[in-house]
Amino acid sequence: MTTTTVSNQRRAALVVLVVATTIALVWTFWPQGERKSPAAKPPPAQAVLPGTVLKSSECGNQADKPFRPTRITVSGVGKNSQVLALGRDGNNVPRAPSLSSAGKTQYGWDDPAQATNFSDTLKPAGALPGSAKGNVLLNAHTWPDGSALGNRLMEHLKVGDKIVLGGKHAELCYRVTKKIVIKAADGSAEYYQQDGPPQLALIVCSPPRIGPGNWVHRTIWFASPMAA
Template identity: 25%
Template sequence: MSDTARRLTGLAVATAALAAVATPHTGPSDQGSPPPDFGPAASAQAAAPGELLGAIAPSPVPTPRGEQREPPPERVLVSGVDLDARVRPVGITDRGAMAIPEDPAVAGWYRFGPAPGSPRGSAVLVGHVDSDTGALGEFAALYDVRPGDRVEVRRAGAESAVYRVVARATVPKGGLPSSTFRRTGPPVLTLVTCAPPFIPEAGGYQANLVVTAEPLPA
């Protein structure tokens, strides 16, 4: 287990115990800090804040006629940090925010955007950093990724799409770059989870951790 995972686990146990006698708690840390950023910082205009991850997803747009749709992702793995999560497609909530699977062991793929393996745009996978019991989610492992880590996305009926991590950035909950959901431009895989501080009276986590990975040659 990594030092970051140990720290998060210890904080999760402590805050879960506190939650049992006080206010319900959905995060591993009130006082924790996100891991250090690396790689090029996002420079796009910030998107408006929403619920959960603070991500207001763009309105659903059908795939243009004649354009080949990539097969859907089924699993995402980052072997260097022991991340292994099932993936299921998600859409948007009634409030216009990207939906997220409740199970912290499962990641959501934004099905109205590019799929992993697409030749252009940002394929978005999101997941919870923990559960309402304080148990760590699979995407807590993103706190330990390093530049060059290999990300494999297994796809239905197709070869895996493989990427390498190039950047990690912590942004305020209302500051998720609009480029996160772009449908054009160079292909990337964007992995998103929550980051401290966790402030219950302010709605929970106040930041997002965004990991960007670029495709490796086939």
């Protein structure tokens, strides 16, 4: 390699170095406009005490005052079934929905506004859901072919299950605490209880059936309001 060639190579390398240095300086000092601030970091996760689990409320905003129920959702049975406000029959027993294809899908509610026999201390008028005390009295039909609400309730509703009673702009959740089966002839003072803690009391006819509308037993579920 000649001296002239080496000199030319050194001169070319020097030119490249000068150009690169110039570009770097221009890039560094050229106005960059408004610099974007770094993206905000998400807030740290909420602390959880040992042994606890964070979760949303199971029932949302619970009603804090009495209301008239119009619909009911029962675990494993049906969602938003219609609740009818009904009065009492000639024996001062809460009426049930009609014996029809519609009636077997509806619940009857003992509406205290329709109570007429206030002197019957054994069967006092039922409470409104959201009341401070007393049983909200509900009923449903059982059909011989097994197609009514009462049949599904006996098959699926058990202690620990949830019941949601709803009305106009109101909702109240209950947890089933007790299930009993009684003889129809014996009746149930517990079902009509109105001076105890607030509860939902739901009754249906239960087997055996010995004639049209004549069932030997009654099945009753009691449920207590759940915390919001």
